[in-house]
Amino acid sequence: LFAALEKSDLPLATELIQRLRKAGIPESSYAHLITDYETKKYDADLVAVSKAIDSAIVNDNWIQAKLLIDQNSKVFDGEPRFKARAEVIYKIHSGIQDVSDALTRPNELLSSRVRANIHNLLERIALDLNMSVQLKTKAGQLSDLLSTYRTKVPVTIVSDGLTYIEVKSVGKVGETTGRVVELLPGKYLFIGKKAGYVSKQIELNVKPKTPAQI
Secondary structure, three states: OHHHHHOOOHHHHHHHHHHHHHOOOOHHHHHHHHHHHHHHHHHHHHHHHHHHHHHHHHOOOHHHHHHHHHHHHHHHOOOHHHHHHHHHHHHHHHHHHHHHHHHOOHHHHHOHHHHHHHHHHHHHHHHHHHHOHHHHHHHHHHHHHHHHHOOOEEEEEEOOOOOEEEEOOOEEEEEOOEEEEEEOOEEEEEEEEOOOOOOEEEEEEEOOOOOEEO
16 A cells, blocks of 8 residues: 555555455554545545646536536635636636526617616626637627617608607607607607597517618
8 A cells, every 4th residue: 555655556545445444454553544545635636627627618618617616616625726716617607607698588688777787797707708719709799789789770750740749758759740760779659649639659669770660
């Protein structure tokens, strides 16, 4: 056992320890060798895990990197370098997940609150983009998507020139036979009022990059 540990032959050392235990030899008689074995095994496991994490990061596989951190955090969380890398990995993984989730729900960008949240998300991950091609690509896609929902769309309003028109929570259009107004993508309620008639309300869903007429 001593010779195996001197050579750092951990597989052989593991086998020899199992034989000693099976033979019923008290561990107290070779406790110092057990301590040496556990130290060497800990160091070897840390190196192996670190290499696996490096490989996952190089391959831009942050799911695998996070899985390795989760599986080994109880053992190596006391290691400063392991802990620091874990924080970075969790940060990148979370950023990719948040951006991916936002990309699957583009219609939520109709909300000004959601647009503000997406803007804040993109600012938060800006410094991390060079660490992951995947994150950089998805962030670019989300940024482009956000831009389309921040770009006003022309809406042509056609009327009889006698009906007073306003857009609820936006402002008045007035009386017109034809006028173009620009609105951000979203749902709008157009209200028409004319003397002697019941007011009429029409809801319009303005879509990105899609001129509309009402």
